[in-house]
Amino acid sequence: MQLFNQINARLLGPDEFNVFAGIFKNMLFVGVVIFTFVTQWAMVAVGGRFMKTAPLSMTQNLTCIAIGAGELLWGLVVKKVPTKYFPQWQLDEVEDKSGGGQGGSDTLKKSGSLSASLKRQKTSSMQR
Numbered sequence: 001m002q003l004f005n006q007i008n009a010r011l012l013g014p015d016e017f018n019v020f021a022g023i024f025k026n027m028l029f030v031g032v033v034i035f036t037f038v039t040q041w042a043m044v045a046v047g048g049r050f051m052k053t054a055p056l057s058m059t060q061n062l063t064c065i066a067i068g069a070g071e072l073l074w075g076l077v078v079k080k081v082p083t084k085y086f087p088q089w090q091l092d093e094v095e096d097k098s099g100g101g102q103g104g105s106d107t108l109k110k111s112g113s114l115s116a117s118l119k120r121q122k123t124s125s126m127q128r
Contacts, residue, residue, distance in 0.1 A: 001067070001068040002040070003033060003036055003037055003040075003068060004068045004069055004070075004072055005071050006033055006036065007019050007033070008071055010023070010029065014083075017079065019075065
């Protein structure tokens with residue numbers, strides 16, 4: 001799952017659905033994915049007593065890859081669900097224009113998001 005999550009995390013925009021687009025333009029990323037794959041395979045296949053693992057059969061390896069690939073589908077589902085249904089999990093502060101300010105001008109009201117509340121907590125704890 002970790003390898004597929006790395007691939008999913010490449011493109012986080014709401015309209016970026018093809019996570020494989022331009023994957024070979026960043027060879028450092030490709031190198032990290034290959035290194036992660038080889039390291040995880042080696043830890044399971046030859047880790048033995050030290051890593052408390054036993055080698056997996058080909059069927060078991062393919063099953064693990066299939067389950068991990070489900071992360072790609074889950075990433076697509078997450079991108080398709082509008083964030084308005086989960087306001088407490090928005091990572092950015094949302095500015096809300098509302099009328100009724102002085103002189104008829106619009107005033108901006110920032111709604112509380114998870115990241116905003118964490119920033120407030122951090123700032124208040126630093127001032128103590």
